[in-house]
Amino acid sequence: MDLPERPERDIAAIKLPEWGRVGPAVAPVPFTVYDDAGEPVEPIHRFLRDFVARGNRPGSVRSYAYTLLRWWRFLRAVDVPWERATSTETKDLVLWLQHTEKPVAKRRKASASTAGTVNPITRKEYQSDQYKPRTVRHSNAVLRAFYEYWIEEGQGPLRNPVPRDRRGSRPNAHHNPLEPFRPEGRLRYNPKVPKRKPRAMPDDAWLDLFKAMDSHRDRAILTLAVSTAARANELLGVRVCDVDWGDQLIRVARKGSGAEQWLPASPEAFVWLRLYLVELRRLRPEQPLWWTLRRQRVEGRLQRVPLEYDALRAVLLRANKLLGANWSMHDLRHTCALRMARDENLSLRDVQTLLGHAHLTTTQIYLEDDQDEVIKRVRQHHAEQERRAAGPPQPAIGPGYDPGDMSVLFGAGGLQ
Template sequence: MLPEIGALHETGDPWEPYRLIDPEGSRVEPVALYFKDVQAGGSPATTIRSYGMDLLRWWRFLWALGLEWDKVQREDARDFCLWMQYADKPKRDHWRHRGTVPAPVPSTPRAPGPKKLPPGTPNPVTGKPSIGTKYSPNTRAHSETVLRGFYDFHLESNSGSLIVNPFPLARSRRASRAHAHHNPMDGFLPEGSGRYRPKIPARVPRRIPDEKYAEIFAGLEWDRDRALLASWAATGSRAEELLTSRQRDVLAGEQVIGVIRKGTEDYQQLPASPDAFIWLRLYQEEFWRKGSPRGRNEPLWCTLRRPWRPLSYHAARAMFMRAQQLLGSNWTLHDLRHTAAYRMANDPEMSILYVQQILAHRYLSTTQRYLIPSLDEVIEQGRAHLARQERKRLHPQPPQPAPGYNPDSLNNLFGGPL
């Protein structure tokens, strides 16, 4: 396991949202230059943070082995990708307990709670595996792409002592770009990009069945949480998009809620159900009586207690996880978006093009994933097929008469059914 030295600091400066710090507390200049280039391309601060976590992991690998960033060889990049494949992820303490002395173990044993499943075990309710101890293929693929782009940038800038990119392209692509001479009438074939990029398994979007959604909804305590779940399941917006809405973005008369789209940062109004607006009004009236900020430019979603603050994604996620404790499920907030997408895509009276616009998908092929039957539907149809086969085995049909014979005459002759 790598030593946890260095850090990625959030500065609060819009010109430099994040800064990679070495063990001496100094800024890592090659990473700072790359961040400026990424930010100039229109990437938000969340993208820079995502890239920064991958670069921090790579720099810790270099610091542990005593390597210089501009003198590494392809063998070093290969060893790093192998390390990510087999090493365990670091275990981090909760943010409330970092830097504090661990509390003593109580002498009186606690009452036994629900048995916690081992990491990576599929959940018995949802079928989704829990977070494992190893780095997932998506994390490793993202890291390889970021590091290859980082070294491509410095090769073009002629920075340091770089001669080649330590994270090379796949051997089949060294002489050409991806999808060269592609026919626009044909689909894109899967084509590997990085030599050390792992294969990512295709994931089927998981929706929450209606009966399980009703159980989770019934376990919520506050009208604010009910309004949130009803809005997510109706609009199909991402969790962060809905949490950034203002009170002026709610138009109950037109039954739409305005959000800022992720990536493009475009403003878009999304249709919501009457049920969502009822819970939203109940939540607002209750909190306005308590003194919650009221105004067109005030946040739409606030904390439950003073001091009133905008509801963050992590607080909303914790609320959703608490609501699932009794059910024992591990659905995420993004599964609510999948649920809304499945409902709209499988409505025979709604065009898939309208669903694409509501979900803000760039490609129609992304929306068409929701036309594929979900895993729950596949299992249900498989069980129904096996039940039909069992009924045929227990109650076989009598053989049909040969062609040319009158069934009524055979029944009179052999005493068949009347």
């Protein structure tokens, strides 16, 4: 059978142009994509406006904007208008992401030698220069949502260029009534994602990280994180009025839903929190709890500003450089979750509530044995085997022998 000739693109030869940028936009859209002339890209801007209206947060808007900017650059590289894109362009983008390296800053020095390697202390892999499967899946999800919006608007291509694989005649034919319904079929070009197991930070590693903190503020944030399992952005959003000193609780706004929840913290965390607040001026209840230690010039005046995620990340980077590690704030969340899951006084439902998981299946990953604990038990097993091998052989005492008779025969010390 003669197949129609359809030349395939040379994926390795595709070079994305340095076109456009992502920048702040006028409210209500926090971020948008601008072209080389400094004008918002209208199809993207209108989609992001609808995206914001659906209750999505600025961080998600920024992430979607960067994904759509990469898509626009890719379409310019292959000379295809956005409204004429097909599944072929989606397939080629996925292939390109799987075989190319991420653009990195020319000034990068420290991370160049560690990219893609495994840290000997944490046994965690450093960020590599390759696009991960999760990045590809996120790209497909963003493009699927973008074209769904424009197809509903009656514009764009007739079919979504990010297709689904529909298998079987009946959608949700074997649906579990205890789980939510899912869209029919997976995205066709989604790569498989390896299952990641959470790992607890060893106690000695936690103490080393804690000792590397050089301020009461940083000690308070770390102890709150490891005792409440709150995410970094959730902790940074805490206000003064969100602290209950009497019951030792903090109130956070959960990621995604924005629902408020009170979390119990350890007494040690409140000790460090109190020491940190003594160093600050008196704060009003509605003000943020966390502030920078160094004053910055704002409107001609030197003053403290609210602590943001990049500044908190810099604190961990300095500590990791000192320790030769690559710990993150999310490692503290995993550590707290695994500690609670092993506590016999806490049920899995309790752990789910504290972690803010919508589904119990998400929390169940913390029931699996931690790799460090398994390694520790296996090492104890090997040590016991060596100890037994080094000792003198003992006589086999069967059911027909009296231990007293064996003692008389071989002496009080057994067989020597």
